[in-house]
Amino acid sequence: MVPRAGTSRLAAREVQPIKPVKVAEASASSGAVTSTEARPVVELRGVAKRFATGVEALGGVDLTVATGEFLSLLGPSGCGKSTLLRVVAGLTPPTAGTCTLRLSGVGGRAAPAGRIGFVFQDPTLMPWSTVAANVELPFRIAGRLRGAERDRAAAALRAVGLAGFERAYPHQLSGGMRMRVSIARSLVTEPDLLLLDEPFAALDEITRLALNDDLLRLWEAHRPTILFVTHSVFESVYLSSRIAIMAPRPGRVVADLPVPLPHPRERAVRTSPDYAALCDRVSAILAEAMGEAR
């Protein structure tokens, strides 16, 4: 393993555009190419959003997310990445451009209920409902909550390590556990697309690292398509198969690069030279983008 000192002081200029890393997974080593060839789940064409206040949150974003991809939207606060996520979810209409979703069964712009999972920065649980009832909410709304659905909710809670907490109320859980409940709820309908809006930003470092690993395991096991908003370089490199870097005023994608780190990714990856090199490169692009914006 590379000593810690070596990871932090690796010069950015020495790193050449993503050396192919020998990995078992072909798709991971050639991320960018694969993503354009595979059927995109999300297709954004010139998506712009101007708020009533005159703030131009998004200025013409083109972006595609391929099936099974883990794409991180990385950028500083106020670069419109959360707005972009809300546009994809259909919660905010864009002022220009098109957002096309290809979800199982239905094509076009309207998202069928339950095909998209959303995790907010806050756990966003109903405090009056038990953990189980919170996770079962999508089924309750869909009007089909029977034994099979209850089993699926229990399975989703098991998947995030919360078996046995079904009857607890949110206030009885820690912040990290609440976020796990929120993730379980987003997974319970087995969505084609999972949207996560800085889900770990409010958590402490230890919990955050643990949840990073949990999310990676879930993605490696089921390969849902994930669009993940973060402002952490290290988090985005560790988790994603591809990173779209955004800059503010107006919000736009300035760089799009694959993350050819091998899977399964373990904690050890965080101290590997490849990881450090990628983080440096991403940081440099981010700094450059911020410089332009200033």
Added chain:
Amino acid sequence: MSPRVLRIAAPLAVGVLFLAVWQAFARVTGMPPYILPAPSDVAQSLWTDGPSLLGSLLVTLRITLAALAAAALIGGGIALLFSVSRTLELSLFPYAVVLQVTPIVAIAPLIIIWVRQPFLALLVCAWIVAFFPIVSNTTVGLNSADRNLLALFRLYGASPGQTLLYLRLPTALPYFLAGLRISGGLALIGAVVAEFVAGTGGTETGLAFRILEAGYRLAIPRLFAALFLLSLTGIVIYLALDLLSRRLLRNWHESAGAGDEE
């Protein structure tokens, strides 16, 4: 002393001390009972006039509880209408405020003239006083649903009815209950004020009329006894509503002590 014991013992000690000083003052100064009765006089009156006063209390209590129920039902219903239509809220809410700020003493005579049935007239008066806190609190509560949860409901294709049932109503419950606790006391005040204005208008006489009557007859110990029963009723109503509120919210809301065990 544990805080729990202190919470009961301290006010109790103050009460006993107050009564003792009052008793001593009345006896030492030799005040006639028709100006300032000693607590012992009041206690005796409570004993002798108790049964008839309890009958009057029952009359007042019936009006109070009926007005409170009507306030909860109609007030909650109005708040629900307001949450459905913003236009309706904007056009009607000012009039709810007008009804609230107009002194009930001033409009009670009108109501008593218009509504012939005495019980109903008193009920309307008490209701006017009691309904506003429920309307305003519940309206705020129904509009306080978490924005992200609302987004989530939209994402899962929830109908407006489902959003109301599973999200807005539970969110509004603590607000409604806070309004109900205020309205409980106000309903009693409204009932008493209406009775004062109505006088002997009805065949049944409530506690307020007994207070008036005792005042005219200088039966001050009985006046105090009736007053005592009235405050006791107010306290019991408050405690009952507080208990109800805690029971309904104990699993999740801070006001009911949820999270204390952490």
